[in-house]
Amino acid sequence: MKILIISYSQTGQLNELITNCTHRIDQADIDRIEIKPKNEFPFPWTSESFFDTMPESVLETKTELNPINYKHEKYDVIILGYQPWFLSPSIPTSSLLQEQSFLDRVKDTPVITIIGSRNMWVNAQISVDKRISAAGGKIVGNIPFNDSHNNYISAFTILHWMLSGKKTKKWGIFPKPGVSSKDIEEASSYTDVLNTAIQNNEFQNLQTEILKQGKITLKTGIWFVENAGRRVFKIWSILITKLGTTPKKRKILLTIYKYYLIVALFFIAPIVVSIFKLLILPFVYKRINKRKFYICSNKFEME
Numbered sequence: 001m002k003i004l005i006i007s008y009s010q011t012g013q014l015n016e017l018i019t020n021c022t023h024r025i026d027q028a029d030i031d032r033i034e035i036k037p038k039n040e041f042p043f044p045w046t047s048e049s050f051f052d053t054m055p056e057s058v059l060e061t062k063t064e065l066n067p068i069n070y071k072h073e074k075y076d077v078i079i080l081g082y083q084p085w086f087l088s089p090s091i092p093t094s095s096l097l098q099e100q101s102f103l104d105r106v107k108d109t110p111v112i113t114i115i116g117s118r119n120m121w122v123n124a125q126i127s128v129d130k131r132i133s134a135a136g137g138k139i140v141g142n143i144p145f146n147d148s149h150n151n152y153i154s155a156f157t158i159l160h161w162m163l164s165g166k167k168t169k170k171w172g173i174f175p176k177p178g179v180s181s182k183d184i185e186e187a188s189s190y191t192d193v194l195n196t197a198i199q200n201n202e203f204q205n206l207q208t209e210i211l212k213q214g215k216i217t218l219k220t221g222i223w224f225v226e227n228a229g230r231r232v233f234k235i236w237s238i239l240i241t242k243l244g245t246t247p248k249k250r251k252i253l254l255t256i257y258k259y260y261l262i263v264a265l266f267f268i269a270p271i272v273v274s275i276f277k278l279l280i281l282p283f284v285y286k287r288i289n290k291r292k293f294y295i296c297s298n299k300f301e302m303e
């Protein structure tokens with residue numbers, strides 16, 4: 001069995017998740033590759049560089065990657081680890097998904113995705129799924145990991161992490177940002193499920209087995225905010241790239257966008273979500289639950 005494990009991680013969080021998910025895959029020739037952009041994104045980020053990646057993340061603009069040295073021409077399984085950036089696959093990931101050398105390996109190959117996100121990964125996965133399908137591959141399993149704290153708290157703490165470079169408790173009172181140490185450790189509970197599917201070359205029931213562990217859930221309010229955000233991000237990214245034709249103009253637009261995002265996320269979203277939950281959700285509850293189940297099952301036909 002030839003297995004390609006390919007990923008990008010800035011802080012190493014996703015690497016730990018992948019290692020724990022795959023550590024008991026045996027009797028396999030594993031080629032583990034970490035991709036790197038030619039111009040590496042800064043870590044820690046400055047506030048400016050962080051928000052500056054939004055338009056290109058959303059538009060999935062390709063950046064050049066360092067050459068990738070694959071061991072093999074083809075693999076029996078590909079495990080792709082990635083993280084969302086601004087509700088889209090991170091720029092290194094969407095760039096990899098536009099690299100012909102990678103797409104050739106995806107063709108006719110089962111792909112398993114492992115996601116290390118804050119809590120909004122659905123739209124990124126829809127995009128990754130489309131690109132894998134277009135290349136003739138198929139996603140046969142998806143394991144998303146989240147920060148399980150409240151949406152507003154995790155947005156605040158992740159900014160602390162990204163801008164300071166420290167995965168620590170802000171002011172000693174906020175919870176640690178990102179995927180919790182416990183969830184990272186318990187990621188190893190997926191390793192036998194993956195190993196069995198890979199050794200038997202039988203992926204039909206893989207996602208069902210993954211879901212049986214009962215850890216993958218989608219919170220309705222967060223999903224609602226993500227969907228609304230996705231549409232707004234698209235408009236902003238087109239506006240910023242079309243009108244931000246000089247560094248000065250782009251900087252002004254990005255500053256307006258940054259304050260818009262803070263107000264929208266922390267002040268408008270809670271009100272809109274409460275109204276949605278009170279007035280609309282009771283009437284569409286069943287339909288939403290069905291869609292959530294399809295998404296967790298990695299079936300996006302209903303989208």
Ligand SMILES: Cc1cc2nc3c(=O)[nH]c(=O)nc-3n(C[C@H](O)[C@H](O)[C@H](O)COP(=O)(O)O)c2cc1C
Pocket residue numbers: 008009010011012013014015050053083084085086087088116117118119120121158162178
């Ligand atoms: C520029 C940027 C944008 C991000 N946007 C999102 C997002 O839209 N949804 C989300 O769940 N997490 C988001 N995150 C968090 C990442 O998905 C990820 O969990 C975090 O950066 C740690 O990943 P690492 O393994 O690359 O260090 C973002 C992170 C960065 C740096």
